[in-house]
Amino acid sequence: xxxxxxxxxxxxxGDLAARAVVFIALPGALLVALGIxxxxxxxxxxxxxxxxxxxAFCFVLTICLGGLFFTILQHLSxxxxxxxxRRVAEALAANLRWIWILFxxxxxxxxxxxxxxxxxxxxxxxxxxxxxxxxxxxxxxxRAAFYFAVWGGLAHFFLRNSIAQDADGDPKTTLRMARVAxxxxxxxxxxxxxAVIDWVMSLEPKWFSTMFGVYFFAASCFGFLATLILVxxxxxxxxxxxxxxxxxxxxxxxxxxxxxxxxxWAYIAYSQYMLIWYAxxxxxxxxxxxxxxGGWRGLSILLILGHFxxxxxxxxxxxxxxxxxxxxxxxxxxxxxHFIDMYWLVLPEYPAELVASVSTYxxxxxxxxxxxxxxxxxxxxxxxxxxxxxxxxxxxxxxxxIVLGLxxxxxxxxxxxxxxxxxxxxxxxxxxx
Amino acid sequence: xxxxxxxxxFDDPAQRAPLVLNHHDFGxxxxxxxxxxxxxxxxxxxxxxxxxxxGFLGIFGAMIMYLFATGVGxxxxxxxxxxxxxxxxxxxxxxxxxxxxxxSAILFLFRQRWRTGINRFAEAMTIFAVICAGxxxxxxxxxxxxxxxxxxxxxxxxxWPQFRSPLVWDVFAIGTYFTVSLLFWYTGMVPDLAxxxxxxxxKIQAIIYGILALGWRGSVRHWHRYERAYLLLAALATPxxxxxxxxxxxxxxxAQLPGWHTxxxxxxxxxxxxxxxxxxxxxxxxxxxxxWGLKDFITLRHLENMTKIILVTGSMVxxxxxxxxxxxxxxxxxxESFAMLNRAFGQYAWAYWIMVTCNVLVPxxxxxxxxxxxxxxxxxxxxxxxxxxWFERFVIVVTSLAQDYLPxxxxxxxxxxxxxxxxxxxxxxxxxxxxLFCRYLPIIAIAEIKHTMPEALPxxxxxxxxxxxxx
Numbered sequence: 001x002x003x004x005x006x007x008x009x010x011x012x013x014g015d016l017a018a019r020a021v022v023f024i025a026l027p028g029a030l031l032v033a034l035g036i037x038x039x040x041x042x043x044x045x046x047x048x049x050x051x052x053x054x055x056a057f058c059f060v061l062t063i064c065l066g067g068l069f070f071t072i073l074q075h076l077s078x079x080x081x082x083x084x085x086r087r088v089a090e091a092l093a094a095n096l097r098w099i100w101i102l103f104x105x106x107x108x109x110x111x112x113x114x115x116x117x118x119x120x121x122x123x124x125x126x127x128x129x130x131x132x133x134x135x136x137x138x139x140x141x142x143r144a145a146f147y148f149a150v151w152g153g154l155a156h157f158f159l160r161n162s163i164a165q166d167a168d169g170d171p172k173t174t175l176r177m178a179r180v181a182x183x184x185x186x187x188x189x190x191x192x193x194x195a196v197i198d199w200v201m202s203l204e205p206k207w208f209s210t211m212f213g214v215y216f217f218a219a220s221c222f223g224f225l226a227t228l229i230l231v232x233x234x235x236x237x238x239x240x241x242x243x244x245x246x247x248x249x250x251x252x253x254x255x256x257x258x259x260x261x262x263x264x265w266a267y268i269a270y271s272q273y274m275l276i277w278y279a280x281x282x283x284x285x286x287x288x289x290x291x292x293x294g295g296w297r298g299l300s301i302l303l304i305l306g307h308f309x310x311x312x313x314x315x316x317x318x319x320x321x322x323x324x325x326x327x328x329x330x331x332x333x334x335x336x337x338h339f340i341d342m343y344w345l346v347l348p349e350y351p352a353e354l355v356a357s358v359s360t361y362x363x364x365x366x367x368x369x370x371x372x373x374x375x376x377x378x379x380x381x382x383x384x385x386x387x388x389x390x391x392x393x394x395x396x397x398x399x400x401x402i403v404l405g406l407x408x409x410x411x412x413x414x415x416x417x418x419x420x421x422x423x424x425x426x427x428x429x430x431x432x433x
Numbered sequence: 434x435x436x437x438x439x440x441x442x443f444d445d446p447a448q449r450a451p452l453v454l455n456h457h458d459f460g461x462x463x464x465x466x467x468x469x470x471x472x473x474x475x476x477x478x479x480x481x482x483x484x485x486x487x488g489f490l491g492i493f494g495a496m497i498m499y500l501f502a503t504g505v506g507x508x509x510x511x512x513x514x515x516x517x518x519x520x521x522x523x524x525x526x527x528x529x530x531x532x533x534x535x536x537s538a539i540l541f542l543f544r545q546r547w548r549t550g551i552n553r554f555a556e557a558m559t560i561f562a563v564i565c566a567g568x569x570x571x572x573x574x575x576x577x578x579x580x581x582x583x584x585x586x587x588x589x590x591x592x593w594p595q596f597r598s599p600l601v602w603d604v605f606a607i608g609t610y611f612t613v614s615l616l617f618w619y620t621g622m623v624p625d626l627a628x629x630x631x632x633x634x635x636k637i638q639a640i641i642y643g644i645l646a647l648g649w650r651g652s653v654r655h656w657h658r659y660e661r662a663y664l665l666l667a668a669l670a671t672p673x674x675x676x677x678x679x680x681x682x683x684x685x686x687x688a689q690l691p692g693w694h695t696x697x698x699x700x701x702x703x704x705x706x707x708x709x710x711x712x713x714x715x716x717x718x719x720x721x722x723x724x725w726g727l728k729d730f731i732t733l734r735h736l737e738n739m740t741k742i743i744l745v746t747g748s749m750v751x752x753x754x755x756x757x758x759x760x761x762x763x764x765x766x767x768x769e770s771f772a773m774l775n776r777a778f779g780q781y782a783w784a785y786w787i788m789v790t791c792n793v794l795v796p797x798x799x800x801x802x803x804x805x806x807x808x809x810x811x812x813x814x815x816x817x818x819x820x821x822x823w824f825e826r827f828v829i830v831v832t833s834l835a836q837d838y839l840p841x842x843x844x845x846x847x848x849x850x851x852x853x854x855x856x857x858x859x860x861x862x863x864x865x866x867x868x869l870f871c872r873y874l875p876i877i878a879i880a881e882i883k884h885t886m887p888e889a890l891p892x893x894x895x896x897x898x899x900x901x902x903x904x
Binding site: 077078080081127128130131134171174175178182186189190193197206208209210211212213214255263267268271272274275276278279280281283421422423426 | 694760
């Protein structure tokens, strides 16, 4: 452990954990409250507020789930380089132990509002009627409880063992975590896929795509790795772990972000879109049609440029991945675009009546932009176009604040790097060449 | 070089397991690996295998001749199963051809140093598998004398391939993959070819290996250029590993046919390809290490790592099977549900359950360390995985086509003897090329495997810097 002792850096969060609660988490909670208040006071419907809330929840959930995936992957592959940054991932994943509290508004919304169409299926809708065995409130809640229990349990296991190893440095702990990691990865893949089917895909209950779980997984890698880099940077700016985490680690995190978050995401997103576009089966194209209309169209193009093209060019070379002043700025952009991705997944609503009333695509565009819903007299644009609301921003900043502010609590008494890990010397001495 | 353990399958997080066993130094590594090719006579088993492979290659040629002379009617392909064995075999062989580039490119980028023991012949296998794969669409087109119509060659008839068809994308995808894999394989081999040149005992050998070695002298400048080229090729080859089988999956997934059109196909095909490719690498590696005594370089740990990759990719394939099944029900589409239920319980249920047993159930033995370290078990499991992956393509191609939307055109596909012999013959082509490779080219990356030895590390232990790496 000579390499471990050589450094005289600050490896404790100290009072930063408490300060983060007061100055980040608390304002976050207030912002969410403000968003709820806004909904009471304005003509914003609860369904619309909750859609924004679901997007924000997905944003923080993907970051924490990404942390869990990263932790499991490092144990599974016996990685050496990543040990110095693994505690941050473990701490982010540990939020999964209590993140169900933030899910409560969605659960209430499912029962009390029309957020999920399948909760109030008209008797003549055979298609949705047949899905009721799976999409019904009770089973949906049981599944949600199961997902949170599994994620919380796994995150707790990895964090607890890792912190216990800080004290005794027992190599058997590493082996135990590696053993658990293999089945954990399978459980993770299944729970994550079905959670996103339940919470996001079923917002449009008639639509389906086998790739959806994988898309969400790629997005969670993107969100998490950007957060990981940013948190490491902020910790170092605050004078902590200044020597353990080096440009070499940033470069490797950047590579991961490039491969999984940028390129793999684009590959999955492209494959899903292209296959549905090419086969052109009406029951599948619904989901993308609305995302090609009005403001959503702009958002889709922004995703291509801002989620793939831009980050691809920025991260391709090794230099930006090692410039610790540039990389965090790129990551801030990435977190923004990650939220846009979640917003794009959750918010658009399929205008079924509008599509039924036209026969060609140009007619659809024309009707969407200028037409009026004959049943209600409201322009289609008013209901189905993108209308960002301040409450969305409140939800996003609020939930992000709550999660980031409380992340420190789980490691407030522990070291910021796993000092007992037998592979730590390898990680500290690690160089890219 | 004092106390290298003979067993490197231990699990000690504080220590990385040695990848070359038995007190080798740089010199003996070169000696041992070169001895495979320098022996005056190959082992008897090699001759036996070579004769059998040539026999099957002959069958392959004869079947193709018969096909050309008679027409594609000699196959079982007919309405509605227009894509029979040729496409199944094509997808099967392309899949096999994925492990090599995965090992050489992706595992290289992931710094998996154990890849050095197996990358060379996995890459060779990739190239031969792609050659086998490329043969099938070529002979499937009916009028073989206009095969060049597949390529966009400017012509006075202004006739172009249909660029909107994934079959044309295939031509490009496979062509690119083959080119880059070949370059990668060859670039990596240059230092070893120079070793062969320097050790050549006949004039002819010296000339041939000399030309192939491109004037390699092992100078620092050469190494610098070489490492850079290798890294660049690895980075370029990585997206290709994903793209090739994704494009192959598009052949199916862009269609509106239930069982073909599903969005998870691209990553699912890639995972399946790596799965089958690794199974084939092991099928070849296990006899090869036995035959030429290469157990110090392809150690039990290498094999164990490969079984783990088979378990991982097998799980991904299992995930895709389940997701397809679940979404077929969830979609509420009767055609989708029918396609899935028909696969599992219809007229091809036997093929489906062979597939599930071999691809999903069999790899589960690798959860147990004893199975991961038992040569007979892993060899059997890998053979079964190869079989299962062939049947996976059979299930996808045949079940969906045989019973689609229109019950009046339903039919049962039966392969002819020409189909079966062509498939068997393609193994002859593959094995002949592979056996020739084993005899005349370095089957383990001599220069690269030395990088993993303690002497190569900066501040290494023991007799560091004893010899030049290419010596």
